[in-house]
Amino acid sequence: MNVFNIYLPVAGIEFNAILLISIGFCVGVLGGFFGVGGGWIVTPALNIFGFHMAFAIGTDLSNIFGQTIGAVKKHQKMGNIDWKLGLISIATSIVGLELGSDLIIALEKAGDVGLVVRWCYMFLLWGLGSYMLHDYFDSRQKVSATDSRNGAGEEAKQRPKLSERLHRISIPPMISFPASGIEGVSIWMILLIFLFTGFMSGFLGVGGGFIIMPALVYLIGLPTAVAVGTSLVTVLFSGAYGCLTYALKGRVEIVAAVIMLIGASIGAQVGSTAVKYVKGYGIRLLFSVMIILAGFSVAIEQVYKITQNQVFQTYAGVVLMGTAMSMSVIIIATLVADARKERNRASIK
Amino acid sequence: MTFKRIATIVILSITLVGAIPFISQAERDPLASEKPETALSMKVDTKKLSGINLFIARMYNEDRVLYATTVTLVMAVLGTTLAFITDLVLKALGLEVSKISHRE
Structure with a gap:
């Protein structure tokens, strides 16, 4: 292992290059496939393996910026990006983010805000994950019922129920998003949704990709692939801003960021390509499993904060890394299997 | 991809990654650092x-x-x-x- 150790001049530590590339690759695959930045995986991983938290966040944000450029380009090519919605999301989320961080500052005066935030984070991950899992099995049942009536091959074309209800709110002015196939929706509803996602990002101290992607699907009614691409636009902008601002404060380890980017760029291309082969519900199923497991990692971290036993912190990282690794393996396996099937079909024709 | 298959891969990966702290403790490489060093x-x-x-x-x-x-x-x-x-x-x-x- 020591052969691959490199010295990081800014952070002043030795680190294993293979480990950096592997972390980058896993997070790149997840980023390209789910439309998330993956900061919730990289930051604790780097911290556990020896980085100071501030360096871990700054280096991670720089990596997110680099890996997302290629992923956005690829999703654009596949027609998965609604730029209009993406830009509205960036502008509105900033306001929500400020409100969320203001609430944190206010709560800090009252006591240990970290515990409260982690409880909220945990229940958000589990709540969202369970809802998505329930939605998956519910829709599969409906599809098999439709198949038995009309013959196989029918796909679920309906928008999620929640977004259908929200679309009925018709407070003017109305706005359309042709790239997402959304006609005449109240702009107030859109602004309110992004204000909420921004607020949650600011409150929980996360990039927000994992909140925006499901919000785009379940609240606005975007097709999953478009939600993934559009979410990446927000991630790209927050990554670019985070990279610059953390580097100005001297909290980016450039050598580590560059090495991690080698794995992350390759991973992001693989993850983005996999979106072509996996149906929307498949993406949502994997996403729900991933965030439920991430919720367990936060729960273990919470136990560590309460007991101050270092073992729990290590295992929080282990669960998180294990989740990232297993999801990457599943995504790559699906990509390879589906690409092979497509090639076989093409050769038969 | 069935749910069962996903669950198997996830459990196997977590077990695999779970071994890292023990292996690294034996070697005393950077993985073993218990506190942030920077x-x-x-x-x-x-x-x-x-x-x-x-x-x-x-x-x-x-x-x-x-x-x-x-x-x-x-x-x-x-x-x-x-x-x-x-x-x-x-x-x-x-x-x-x-x-x-x-x-x-």
Whole structure:
């Protein structure tokens, strides 16, 4: 292992290059496939393996910026990006983010805000994950019922129920998003949704990709692939801003960021390509499993904060890394299997 | 991909990663560090550095704006270049992408 150790001049530590590339690759695959930045995986991983938290966040944000450029380009090519919605999301989320961080500052005066935030984070991950899992099995049942009536091959074309209800709110002015196939929706509803996602990002101290992607699907009614691409636009902008601002404060380890980017760029291309082969519900199923497991990692971290036993912190990282690794393996396996099937079909024709 | 298969892969991976702390403790490599080692000093000690590391450390110490601009530009250029190369490799492997129909 020591052969691959490199010295990081800014952070002043030795680190294993293979480990950096592997972390980058896993997070790149997840980023390209789910439309998330993956900061919730990289930051604790780097911290556990020896980085100071501030360096871990700054280096991670720089990596997110680099890996997302290629992923956005690829999703654009596949027609998965609604730029209009993406830009509205960036502008509105900033306001929500400020409100969320203001609430944190206010709560800090009252006591240990970290515990409260982690409880909220945990229940958000589990709540969202369970809802998505329930939605998956519910829709599969409906599809098999439709198949038995009309013959196989029918796909679920309906928008999620929640977004259908929200679309009925018709407070003017109305706005359309042709790239997402959304006609005449109240702009107030859109602004309110992004204000909420921004607020949650600011409150929980996360990039927000994992909140925006499901919000785009379940609240606005975007097709999953478009939600993934559009979410990446927000991630790209927050990554670019985070990279610059953390580097100005001297909290980016450039050598580590560059090495991690080698794995992350390759991973992001693989993850983005996999979106072509996996149906929307498949993406949502994997996403729900991933965030439920991430919720367990936060729960273990919470136990560590309460007991101050270092073992729990290590295992929080282990669960998180294990989740990232297993999801990457599943995504790559699906990509390879589906690409092979497509090639076989093409050769038969 | 069935739910059962996903669950098996997830459990196996977590078990595999779970072994890392034990292996690393035996070797005492960077994985074994229990506490973050990085100091948050604003200046890097350049005495023992040479080559590219010295160049980076000097830039970090002397001009933080230049350092930040360099980091941002390097990440953008490298991200784009690596994505382009990976895309070419994926194309060669028959994994080319074009406009897709959005199936749910």
